[in-house]
Amino acid sequence: MQPPVLLNIGGSRYETTADTLTQRDPGSLLAAVLSGGAGAHGLPTTEDGAVFVDRDGELFRHVLNWLRDGAVPALADAEYRQLLQEAEYYRLPGLIDCINERIGDWDDKLERTSEAELTRKDVIKCIQADKVRFRGVNLSGLDLSKLDLSEVDFSCGCIEETKFSLANLHKAKFGEQIFKSLLWTEPTFKVQTYKSADLTGANLTGANLEGANLKGAKLSGSNLQGANLQRAYLREVDLRETQLTGAKLGGANLLGAIR
Structure with missing residues (x-):
């Protein structure tokens, strides 16, 4: 014994x-x-x-x-x-x-809402403002390719199958920091879904994707230099020719990722 x-x-x-x-x-x-x-x-x-x-x-x-x-x-x-x-x-x-x-x-298991809450034209109008937040907004399926979405806050939102090809997402925020709060016990903000998003060639330099679910997302050719991907769910993500210099990947799940 x-x-x-x-x-x-x-x-x-x-x-x-x-x-x-x-x-x-x-x-x-x-x-x-x-x-x-x-x-x-x-x-x-x-x-x-x-x-x-x-x-x-x-x-x-x-x-x-x-x-x-x-x-x-x-x-x-x-x-x-x-x-x-x-x-x-x-x-x-x-x-x-x-x-x-x-x-x-x-x-x-989250129920997906079939229609986005905004149109591409609505998004273009919004990003002309000084500070843009799409927190908790459903943008699923929208084509936001080639738009300047730098520093936009997408936290808690839904961008399932949203197209961001060649978009500028420099310092955009996708992760939800409230998950770190010990006082937060109910999944009030558990709306975020980033699965299958098309981010091919997007500029995500310095973007905050901490804890984000990007399962199956297309990130090939994108720039993720200095991005925060800690604890991100990156299973089956396409990372071919993706720039990851200085990216934080601690605790990220990369099982099945294409590199």
Whole structure:
């Protein structure tokens, strides 16, 4: 029998074994702590010898259950986003992939509105203003090719199968930062759908696509230099001849991407 490993996660006490913490993902932070000692990784120990980690103690039970049997529970979308941050902290790529799969499945179940709320002419009129926001707006299926859409805010919107070929999307915002808020528990803004968007040859330099679902999008020949693609869902995306110099891809799901 192995002696139990004591963990104190944000004030919540857990007891487990060394095998549980190391077998499923030997490269994780917790596995590294066991091999090198808590102090070697800047993690203190409590008086009873427990390794203290200043993270969400309640969410850690899902992390520990995944380490035990590979199970990911059914959660609300916002909770999946929070659990994803924990998985990234503990360096668990297997759990990260599982969560991104669940987020992608959640998106696939969203009911798609058949008609866009604006026309191309409406968009052209809007972008003549000093500051343009299309937050939460359904632009599905519109042809916005060759338009200057630099610095436009598309957060929470729907651009499924929207055409952006050769459009200027310099510093455009597509991701939704509210997912990071611990106070946000209901999927109020879960409208964003960017699947199958045609961004061929688009200028996306410095664009914020953090957490965006771009499954199957066409990005061939586009410029994504310096773009934020952290935790983006990029499965089956066409990235041929795409410029990615300086792009942030931490936690992005690129399974099946064409490169």
